[in-house]
Amino acid sequence: MPRPGKNSYxxxxxxxxxxxxxxxxxxxSTEKMLPLSDIYKFIMDRFxxxxxxxxxxxxxLRHNLSFNDCFIKIPRRPDQPGKGSFWxxxxxCGDMFENGSFLRxxxxxxxLRAEHMACKSSPMMHYFHHHHHHHxxxxxxxxxxxxxxxxxxxxxxxxxxPGGFKHPFAIENIIGRDYKGVMASGxxxxxxxxxxxxxxxxxxxxxxxxxxxxxxxxxESMGGVPVPVPxxxxxAPFSVSAKGLYHxxxxxxxxxxxxxxxxxxxxxxxxxxxxxxxxPAQLCSPASVMEKSDLLEGKGNPLHPALLLx
DNA sequence: TATTGTTTAGGTGCAG
DNA sequence: CTGCACCTAAACAATA
Numbered sequence: 001m002p003r004p005g006k007n008s009y010x011x012x013x014x015x016x017x018x019x020x021x022x023x024x025x026x027x028x029s030t031e032k033m034l035p036l037s038d039i040y041k042f043i044m045d046r047f048x049x050x051x052x053x054x055x056x057x058x059x060x061l062r063h064n065l066s067f068n069d070c071f072i073k074i075p076r077r078p079d080q081p082g083k084g085s086f087w088x089x090x091x092x093c094g095d096m097f098e099n100g101s102f103l104r105x106x107x108x109x110x111x112l113r114a115e116h117m118a119c120k121s122s123p124m125m126h127y128f129h130h131h132h133h134h135h136x137x138x139x140x141x142x143x144x145x146x147x148x149x150x151x152x153x154x155x156x157x158x159x160x161x162p163g164g165f166k167h168p169f170a171i172e173n174i175i176g177r178d179y180k181g182v183m184a185s186g187x188x189x190x191x192x193x194x195x196x197x198x199x200x201x202x203x204x205x206x207x208x209x210x211x212x213x214x215x216x217x218x219x220e221s222m223g224g225v226p227v228p229v230p231x232x233x234x235x236a237p238f239s240v241s242a243k244g245l246y247h248x249x250x251x252x253x254x255x256x257x258x259x260x261x262x263x264x265x266x267x268x269x270x271x272x273x274x275x276x277x278x279x280p281a282q283l284c285s286p287a288s289v290m291e292k293s294d295l296l297e298g299k300g301n302p303l304h305p306a307l308l309l310x
Numbered sequence: 311t312a313t314t315g316t317t318t319a320g321g322t323g324c325a326g
Numbered sequence: 327c328t329g330c331a332c333c334t335a336a337a338c339a340a341t342a
Contacts, residue, residue, distance in 0.1 A: 017332060036314060060334060066316050073315085083342050084314045108331070 014047045018057070018064045020102035021047070022071065026089050033074055033088035036062065070096055070109035 014021070025042035026034055034042070040058060043050045050057055065071045070093035074086040093109045 019332085056334070059336085060332095062315065063317085063334085064332090065314095081342085083312090 011048050013049045016102050018061045019068055019070065019096075021050075022061060022064060022087070023089055023093075023096075024102060026071075026087060031086075033086040035082060035086055036065070036084050039087065068109065069093075069111045 016024070021043050022039055025039045026032060028042065029038070039061065040054075043061075044054075065073075065087055070090045072088050072090050074088050076082060076085060090109065090111065092111075096109045
């Protein structure tokens with residue numbers, strides 16, 4: 001039995017990767033994005049293990065934020081002074097974890113070269129800042145990036161597991177039931193829009209108030225068990241998994257939109273990328289194959305990503 | 311100056 | 327064995 005104080009069960013290292021922990025923090029936030037310091041805070045609040053050796057794990061966490069395509073940086077508005085940007089989840093990283101579980105990633109999330117330019121750097125915000133009024137009808141669509149309009153009915157809302165299985169560690173199982181509504185709300189970019197001062201329909205900016213009700217219990221009850229699985233359903237069944245969204249029966253991924261063949265090292269929106277208004281599903285397909293580092297190192301094949309899919 | 315962010319490098323463990 | 331996911335260290339640069 002754990003004794004109060006030192007080395008209680010809750011001090012055990014959580015079975016989550018840094019990517020998982022960061023995703024939890026971001027998803028749990030009202031705006032679906034957090035500054036680095038709040039990500040730290042979230043993790044330390046809920047996982048006592050991470051109240052120590054902060055230098056070590058925070059360095060790793062920052063590494064993950066930069067290195068993994070599933071995290072995107074969102075600049076602060078001028079009226080929100082502070083250091084560093086906000087971090088959000090890439091709209092398409094919903095199927096990143098197996099069974100929607102935080103315990104293990106399905107695969108590494110990567111974006112296309114072109115997507116990368118649009119999603120990971122300022123051009124995306126450029127879009128919102130400078131083009132939204134040119135495309136009045138596109139505003140909502142753009143704000144729906146997080147949900148991907150034509151993916152309604154998939155994992156975000158219904159169950160992605162054929163048999164109705166919902167992994168007990170699925171994000172919304174851990175975070176709470178509200179997650180379902182939130183995912184259906186078109187986030188995180190709704191939040192982005194809101195954050196940037198763009199009008200967002202109230203129903204799209206619903207607030208998640210559940211402050212991680214179960215995680216505390218979870219870590220407390222973990223005990224020596226490496227990966228405890230709650231026997232039931234105290235955790236609302238749901239899955240964020242977008243399994244099948246882009247993957248056909250043969251397991252191949254499908255390129256969603258033509259992308260420039262040439263890399264575009266100089267910043268700036270990629271011309272063909274104004275397709276942003278047509279929805280991120282096209283813009284940000286997991287069909288992508290390049291590591292962020294690959295892009296930056298000039299590694300890999302500078303050919304059409306479709307050629308890399310085989 | 312401390313924090314934030316990027317990048318490189320090396321390591322472990324696991325699955326195919 | 328190879329590739330992948332993940333962890334850690336560290337060297338920077340940028341910036342509030």
